[in-house]
Amino acid sequence: MSDLVARTGRLQQRYENGYRLVAGCIPFRYRCLDESHHENSENVVEVLMINSTSGPGLLFPKGGWENDETVEEAAVREAIEEAGVRGDLLDFVGDYNFKSKTHEDEFSPEGLCKAAMFALLVKEELNSRPEQSTRIRSWLTISQAIQNCRHAWMKEALEYGFCKWLAQKRKTTS
Numbered sequence: 608m609s610d611l612v613a614r615t616g617r618l619q620q621r622y623e624n625g626y627r628l629v630a631g632c633i634p635f636r637y638r639c640l641d642e643s644h645h646e647n648s649e650n651v652v653e654v655l656m657i658n659s660t661s662g663p664g665l666l667f668p669k670g671g672w673e674n675d676e677t678v679e680e681a682a683v684r685e686a687i688e689e690a691g692v693r694g695d696l697l698d699f700v701g702d703y704n705f706k707s708k709t710h711e712d713e714f715s716p717e718g719l720c721k722a723a724m725f726a727l728l729v730k731e732e733l734n735s736r737p738e739q740s741t742r743i744r745s746w747l748t749i750s751q752a753i754q755n756c757r758h759a760w761m762k763e764a765l766e767y768g769f770c771k772w773l774a775q776k777r778k779t780t781s
Contacts, residue, residue: 619673630681631669632727657742664757691736694729700768705760724764
């Protein structure tokens with residue numbers, strides 16, 4: 608059982624122009640392809656996804672951005688609650704609009720959502736997490752993640768937000 612508790616409810620939820628504001632992240636790590644870990648070994652980037660509780664496919668951790676936190680704090684909280692990971696929130700990779708069938712309410716009757724997504728370099732996988740009874744974690748290569756992504760907007764965040772950010776990051780560090 609987890610000592611952490613997932614936030615629930617909509618009382619503190621942020622809205623803007625009919626959109627529910629959401630924060631999330633693309634958790635990632637570098638995995639060495641060569642087990643010998645030589646200096647010249649190639650590293651592959653893997654992203655962490657979680658199962659959807661409402662159907663097939665995989666997701667990145669995301670959830671409502673609440674009034675008592677920054678968007679960055681909300682993204683980090685969702686990574687802990689849903690995926691059970693902690694790490695360094697590195698950069699913003701984009702805003703993505705989508706329509707939620709499960710989150711229609713008086714402030715967003717059409718279920719419109721705007722997600723701020725970030726890159727999160729995973730430093731720790733928690734043994735105990737708030738949603739571990741309903742969420743299974745899976746480490747995937749980027750191409751595997753693209754194939755298994757449940758929502759088009761998350762696939763877009765991965766392909767065009769995260770991958771573009773990663774390519775720019777690699778250029779500046781080489």
